[in-house]
Amino acid sequence: MANLKNLTDMSVYVGTYCKYNEGSLFGKWLNLSDYSDYDELLAAMRELHKDEEDPEFMIQDWEISPLFQSLGLVSESHISSEIYEVWVRIQESGYDLEIIEAYADCCGSFNSIDEILEHIEESYSGKYDSDEDFAEELLIETCSLPKDLPSYIYIDWERTARDIMMDYSTSNGYYFRNV
Numbered sequence: 001m002a003n004l005k006n007l008t009d010m011s012v013y014v015g016t017y018c019k020y021n022e023g024s025l026f027g028k029w030l031n032l033s034d035y036s037d038y039d040e041l042l043a044a045m046r047e048l049h050k051d052e053e054d055p056e057f058m059i060q061d062w063e064i065s066p067l068f069q070s071l072g073l074v075s076e077s078h079i080s081s082e083i084y085e086v087w088v089r090i091q092e093s094g095y096d097l098e099i100i101e102a103y104a105d106c107c108g109s110f111n112s113i114d115e116i117l118e119h120i121e122e123s124y125s126g127k128y129d130s131d132e133d134f135a136e137e138l139l140i141e142t143c144s145l146p147k148d149l150p151s152y153i154y155i156d157w158e159r160t161a162r163d164i165m166m167d168y169s170t171s172n173g174y175y176f177r178n179v
Helices: 017-021 038-048 066-070 083-093 097-106 113-123 131-141 157-167
Strands: 011-016 028-031 057-063 124-127 168-171 174-177
Touching: 011 017, 017 057, 028 038, 038 083, 066 097, 083 097, 083 113, 097 113, 097 124, 097 168, 097 174, 113 124, 113 174, 124 131, 131 157, 131 168, 157 168
Parallel strands: none
Antiparallel strands: 011 028, 011 057, 124 174, 168 174
């Protein structure tokens, strides 16, 4: 699935079960950013399928953040009224969606965006190219390396990183302290 960085990248293809059962895939891609909230999205879905008295919407395809899907916000038969609220919480958090997705990917399953944001606040440690880069930066930041280390002493960063990573998790280059 594509790497989705914001709401403008997220869309759903909305049909109905009635049309599908009649052999039609008629529907339309709706970009979530075209609507200010769930009610506007729902109104657009109803307008699209106004030929049915009470359409039972079928989300036939989606380009949605895996995080939104793991939180149960989108499935074939459901698009949650909380989808816009979750997006606002992410925006207000100060973390990029990519960081939040990486945290959810490597640090367990969560029931809500608030639970994720609460935990990420305690554990986010930054983005690095490698475990060795992370370990070196961590030891420098925490003043764990003597400032006057003689030039003839070399540090095995691979082994140091391996030991440090017992207390950290990583996904997509983002590092998180295990809490």
